[in-house]
Amino acid sequence: MQTGDVYAALGSTPDGLSSTTARARRRSHGPNQLPPVAHRGVWRQFAAQFTDLFAIVLLLSSGITLLAHLLQDPPEVGTLQLAVAILCVVLLNATIGFAQEYSAERTTESLQAMVPHSSRVLRDGELLELPADDLVPGDVILLESGDAVPADCRLVEAHDVSVNNAAITGESDAVRRTHEADAPGALLEARNCLFMGSDVVTGTARAVVFATGESTEFGRIFRLTAAAPRQKTPLQHEIASMARRVAGVAVATGAVLFAVRLPEGQDLVSSFVFALGVMVALVPEGLPATLSVSLAIGVRRMAQKNALVKRLLAVEALGCTTVICTDKTGTLTQAEMTVLTVWADGALHAVTGVGYRPRGDVVDPHPVLPVLLAGALCSNARLVPPSDQDDWQVLGDTTEGALLVAAAKAGIDLKAQQAAHPRIAEFPFDSGRKMMSTVHEDGNGACQAYVKGAPQEVLARCAYIEWGGVVQPLTEDLRARVTATNDDLASQGLRVLAAARGSPLRAPFAQEKTESDLVFLGLVGMLDPPRPEVRAAVEACEQAGIRIVMATGDHPLTAEAVARRVGIVRRDEPLLMTGSQLDTLDDSSLERLLSTSRELLLCRVGPEHKMRAVKALQRRHEVVAVTGDGANDAPALKQADIGIAMGKEGTDVAREAAVMVLLDDSFASITTAVRLGRSVYRNIRKFLVYVFSSNIGELGPIVAATFAGFPLVPISAMQILAIDLGSDIMPALALGAEPPEPDVMERPPRSRHERLFSTAVMRRILFLGGIQALTGCAVFFWHINASGIPFADFTEDNPVYREAITMVQAGIVLSQFFIALAVRTEHDSVLRIGLLSNPWLLTAGCAGIGWMAAISYVPVLRSVFNTAPLSLTDWAVLACLGLLPLLADETRKAWLRRHHTRSRS
Numbered sequence: 001m002q003t004g005d006v007y008a009a010l011g012s013t014p015d016g017l018s019s020t021t022a023r024a025r026r027r028s029h030g031p032n033q034l035p036p037v038a039h040r041g042v043w044r045q046f047a048a049q050f051t052d053l054f055a056i057v058l059l060l061s062s063g064i065t066l067l068a069h070l071l072q073d074p075p076e077v078g079t080l081q082l083a084v085a086i087l088c089v090v091l092l093n094a095t096i097g098f099a100q101e102y103s104a105e106r107t108t109e110s111l112q113a114m115v116p117h118s119s120r121v122l123r124d125g126e127l128l129e130l131p132a133d134d135l136v137p138g139d140v141i142l143l144e145s146g147d148a149v150p151a152d153c154r155l156v157e158a159h160d161v162s163v164n165n166a167a168i169t170g171e172s173d174a175v176r177r178t179h180e181a182d183a184p185g186a187l188l189e190a191r192n193c194l195f196m197g198s199d200v201v202t203g204t205a206r207a208v209v210f211a212t213g214e215s216t217e218f219g220r221i222f223r224l225t226a227a228a229p230r231q232k233t234p235l236q237h238e239i240a241s242m243a244r245r246v247a248g249v250a251v252a253t254g255a256v257l258f259a260v261r262l263p264e265g266q267d268l269v270s271s272f273v274f275a276l277g278v279m280v281a282l283v284p285e286g287l288p289a290t291l292s293v294s295l296a297i298g299v300r301r302m303a304q305k306n307a308l309v310k311r312l313l314a315v316e317a318l319g320c321t322t323v324i325c326t327d328k329t330g331t332l333t334q335a336e337m338t339v340l341t342v343w344a345d346g347a348l349h350a351v352t353g354v355g356y357r358p359r360g361d362v363v364d365p366h367p368v369l370p371v372l373l374a375g376a377l378c379s380n381a382r383l384v385p386p387s388d389q390d391d392w393q394v395l396g397d398t399t400e401g402a403l404l405v406a407a408a409k410a411g412i413d414l415k416a417q418q419a420a421h422p423r424i425a426e427f428p429f430d431s432g433r434k435m436m437s438t439v440h441e442d443g444n445g446a447c448q449a450y451v452k453g454a455p456q457e458v459l460a461r462c463a464y465i466e467w468g469g470v471v472q473p474l475t476e477d478l479r480a481r482v483t484a485t486n487d488d489l490a491s492q493g494l495r496v497l498a499a500a501r502g503s504p505l506r507a508p509f510a511q512e513k514t515e516s517d518l519v520f521l522g523l524v525g526m527l528d529p530p531r532p533e534v535r536a537a538v539e540a541c542e543q544a545g546i547r548i549v550m551a552t553g554d555h556p557l558t559a560e561a562v563a564r565r566v567g568i569v570r571r572d573e574p575l576l577m578t579g580s581q582l583d584t585l586d587d588s589s590l591e592r593l594l595s596t597s598r599e600l601l602l603c604r605v606g607p608e609h610k611m612r613a614v615k616a617l618q619r620r621h622e623v624v625a626v627t628g629d630g631a632n633d634a635p636a637l638k639q640a641d642i643g644i645a646m647g648k649e650g651t652d653v654a655r656e657a658a659v660m661v662l663l664d665d666s667f668a669s670i671t672t673a674v675r676l677g678r679s680v681y682r683n684i685r686k687f688l689v690y691v692f693s694s695n696i697g698e699l700g701p702i703v704a705a706t707f708a709g710f711p712l713v714p715i716s717a718m719q720i721l722a723i724d725l726g727s728d729i730m731p732a733l734a735l736g737a738e739p740p741e742p743d744v745m746e747r748p749p750r751s752r753h754e755r756l757f758s759t760a761v762m763r764r765i766l767f768l769g770g771i772q773a774l775t776g777c778a779v780f781f782w783h784i785n786a787s788g789i790p791f792a793d794f795t796e797d798n799p800v801y802r803e804a805i806t807m808v809q810a811g812i813v814l815s816q817f818f819i820a821l822a823v824r825t826e827h828d829s830v831l832r833i834g835l836l837s838n839p840w841l842l843t844a845g846c847a848g849i850g851w852m853a854a855i856s857y858v859p860v861l862r863s864v865f866n867t868a869p870l871s872l873t874d875w876a877v878l879a880c881l882g883l884l885p886l887l888a889d890e891t892r893k894a895w896l897r898r899h900h901t902r903s904r905s
């Protein structure tokens with residue numbers, strides 16, 4: 001079928017559909033969406049919680065306790081209560097874990113939906129940017145390199161188009177596509193069709209949609225029924241393996257103490273219940289749930305700050321980032337280009353007016369008209385007039401948009417010129433070639449090429465120059481003048497483009513020929529102001545020990561000027577490396593260069609240079625975050641430890657390859673994400689220290705009692721469960737949601753190899769837990785000894801014993817309250833962040849104390865937990881003892897801070 005027939009066959013026109021037809025078709029065909037990914041069934045997801053190792057250990061314990069109860073003669077209610085309580089623990093834990101997983105999945109989905117997926121569509125002859133969901137059969141769409149093909153479509157115009165069909169055919173090499181008629185054959189093999197799920201690798205195209213949503217080939221092949229596999233991050237793996245080890249230690253310790261007690265004449269069942277208490281004390285029941293909450297909160301906070309994390313892995317890796325390799329345009333700058341000056345006929349002509357509003361003047365416009373006409377014709381952008389919400393906007397590339405605005409300011413009627421010079425061929429812009437050309441009919445039966453691009457590249461292809469309206473040979477002298485002007489404009493931080501015209505041409509057009517022997521027309525200098533927030537973000541990185549390497553396609557002088565403005569470069573002589581200089585270096589010299597130079601700017605680089613730099617940095621054991629927007633940035637984004645794509649200006653391909661998407665494209669959002677990534681890790685450590693120190697506090701008195709020959713436990717399994725699940729879990733969750741500490745960006749990045757349970761963490765657990773255990777032992781034995789009753793005479797219902805175990809339990813709850821405050825900071829005094837700054841933690845802590853009071857005073861609970869009412873003096877003594885870990889930790893932190901300052905000075 002010829003292209004003309006394609007429109008008719010699909011009920012469309014070269015101007016696209018009318019909006020009325022589009023609405024009607026949308027009603028009959030539905031939205032251009034695939035059915036959502038099926039989730040695991042809710043029950044299966046819930047059942048999976050019981051396969052967790054902690055759950056298995058606890059289920060087994062419950063089963064054995066029940067067996068023990070049945071074997072007892074007479075059976076004791078306490079044993080039955082314990083079996084039921086452990087079962088409740090497992091159920092509660094599974095419910096929390098399930099709720100967390102469920103909400104995390106929903107959060108990920110809703111976050112994914114925040115990444116806009118739009119298409120450029122012709123409707124009523126107007127080019128619009130619409131959500132891809134709105135496409136209907138017959139829509140005429142425009143595609144370019146980096147776009148994901150949004151629906152199945154037939155090409156009607158194709159310039160140098162190649163696509164990657166990996167998602168459909170499994171073949172990952174790019175294949176060329178054309179708009180020409182093809183021999184009949186399998187649809188997926190058709191050379192003039194593009195399919196949903198594939199990506200445009202090179203070129204620009206116009207195509208008519210013939211299938212949308214479930215009717216596309218992609219929809220037909222992939223009925224997405226299977227659940228998407230959920231990958232665990234290294235952190236989750238570490239927690240899982242830690243859980244296995246802790247469970248092993250718990251069982252082993254329980255077994256040893258069981259073995260110690262038996263020869264002392266204790267009966268089998270009570271020794272078993274005792275051992276079980278030890279096991280339960282050691283198993284941190286609420287840990288897996290707390291971990292998921294902490295990660296989910298991190299992801300949500302990052303999204304609120306415009307950093308959308310697609311994989312949890314990125315949250316952890318962000319905290320270890322040592323180098324950020326960043327683009328310039330749009331990331332450090334606003335990507336709001338305004339042409340300030342045009343150089344033609346040897347003179348600079350100022351252009352007034354800012355933004356994309358085509359109001360302003362060009363001083364003495366006559367000589368610059370050919371330059372701006374070439375720029376405007378060789379452009380795919382479109383100016384969108386203001387609407388209620390927005391001022392003038394650019395649809396497409398902002399550099400090209402700025403050229404259109406300048407042309408309009410110079411009095412060029414864009415629509416009339418585009419109609420007078422219809423475009424018949426295009427060699428699209430690519431960041432390797434750094435230029436773009438288009439071929440237009442000149443109205444006399446011949447064709448004319450217009451070229452624009454990086455001045456050096458364009459100049460290298462020019463043989464002539466237009467000077468005062470006359471075409472003359474481009475002498476070395478004139479070349480030097482052009483280069484000097486370019487350098488001058490670039491050193492002012494301007495982005496400079498050159499414009500040129502080709503000689504009259506005839507079809508077929510080959511790129512090489514079209515872009516040779518050109519006539520140089522002039523230079524255009526445009527300003528892209530730095531983003532105001534970037535300077536502070538760069539300083540924060542500096543303080544946080546993160547290096548910034550700028551990698552840009554722009555001129556070295558422009559790059560340096562921008563880098564100075566945002567504070568990336570402060571010294572007199574930063575190292576400026578161009579892509580071609582990089583090509584002359586071997587890998588080891590490159591590595592040396594990257595590790596020795598603090599201020600490094602990679603200029604005039606293409607995506608392959610970025611990729612080399614990332615690999616070299618990684619070989620130096622750096623954790624590299626890389627930004628990218630173009631389709632050919634995808635390999636570097638995948639190679640990086642954290643690939644970061646631009647949400648606004650980035651291509652679909654870059655967004656797919658990245659693990660994080662910046663919704664506002666700003667560098668400052670990367671710094672914020674690093675800050676949050678670091679704090680997520682710290683928060684996980686906080687609740688680990690909190691949870692495990694209480695385990696030691698529970699275990700300490702039990703071990704002491706065993707070796708002291710006391711016949712009963714100083715704290716029962718039921719009481720331990722009441723602590724671990726009743727009063728510990730909420731504060732642990734609140735710790736997982738702590739806001740970042742003030743010093744989180746004042747320390748160097750965490751080593752990637754640093755384990756969660758580092759020596760420092762273990763020491764802190766032993767330190768805080770040790771103090772808690774000692775106070776627990778002191779309270780217990782002081783109370784028991786004060787009664788004067790020999791150890792052997794104590795029975796479970798002895799009131800002194802009941803008081804003593806209540807004191808131990810309440811002591812742990814109170815000291816946990818203070819430990820929760822202590823672990824909120826790693827180095828700073830808690831007073832610096834404010835005792836009241838996490839109201840959730842205080843509320844959770846107070847609720848825990850309230851629960852403890854209920855256990856001590858409410859008769860039903862008293863009989864379940866075998867406790868006794870405590871006096872006010874008891875509470876006061878316990879509160880004072882509970883404060884000890886906090887005071888000791890504050891002293892330790894003060895000492896550490898002094899040590900740190902001294903070693904720094």
Ligand code: ATP
Nearest residue numbers: 327328329429431434435436452453454552553554
């Ligand atoms: P960054 O990687 O920091 O975003 P950049 O946007 O300047 O840098 P590229 O987009 O690769 O990098 O552009 C490289 C050079 O190509 C620019 O300096 C400019 O001279 C030229 N250029 C940019 N956009 C176009 C375009 N649409 N048409 C022709 N030439 C262009």
